[in-house]
Amino acid sequence: MNRVTPVIETAHQASGRAIPAWLRRFYEAFLLRDERELDAVLDERVDWLLEGPAEQFDHYGRRHGKRAVIELITRIMPCYYQPAAFSLDCLLIQGDASHGNVATRIRMRARQRDTGRALSLRSAQFIRFKGGLLTWFRAVPETFDAIEQMVGRSIDVSRAIETGPTVPRDLSLAPDGGAVDDER
């Protein structure tokens, strides 16, 4: 278990919204990799999906059940990085712990295990709670950026780009008949 004090902060757009205790408890357990707390907040049959190239980074992908998710958070993710803090750029909540839906745009600050490099990983997370337990988790990370940070270099695919059809420039878009500014 990580002994570092977890940092969970809200930024800009989320600043008007306090993080409710039931959500904070999950994020703290995640950052601390606290098996006991994770056991307490995760539903036995939690459905978890962290989108991304799981064939190259096995912390991505789908997990079913509490045991698999706890193993992911406490043993698999730390092989890549040690999470240190969450910063919530946007936090949306419907309901409460008994029956709640959460959507967050979040940045996780972490330290890469092998290199010590600082990482800042952005994602969108959608979470469902029922009966006080986390039952469903979907995360869409900004994976291209995340992987470039993890491998420590830019991934140059520019030579592989196939030029697509250009956008017609003569189409009027103004619904009121007015001219459209060409901002390109």
Next chain:
Amino acid sequence: MGEPVSLSLVRTFFEAHRSRDVARIAPLLADDVEWVMPGPVGVYPFCGYRRGKPAVLRYVCQEVPGLVDVIRSDVEHVVIDGDTVGALSRIAAVQRGTGRTIAYSCAYFAQFGDGRLTSLHGVTDSFSIAEQVLARRIDAFGVPDLEAKDDGLVQL
């Protein structure tokens, strides 16, 4: 936070967005609307930053349809809180020119004011999109294995 956004406005917005119809979308955009989609712009021109109604209309109604034919756009999960909605969508599109189908998830965080969209921040699994657009696996750890042809482009 501003005035709460209604579910009906959210539905109207996503239906208008799906239609790519300027006449339906324009009334739902604030004049200084921001549209942010992080990702590798060079690989996937959908990514990037647009500001202002003309730029966003051009993006939604010309640039995107010019590159792909979106055949499915299903909003699978929605969270509305005050003036902002978070939505998780599953999108399938056929790439013009190659005919390849790409499928990906996209999260949207859309803020509304006075019944119009004021900002939208998207998040996508952009690595997967890049692989699908290029029709090849990108080896994140290896030396780039792009085999340049004489014209400098890769054989796809």
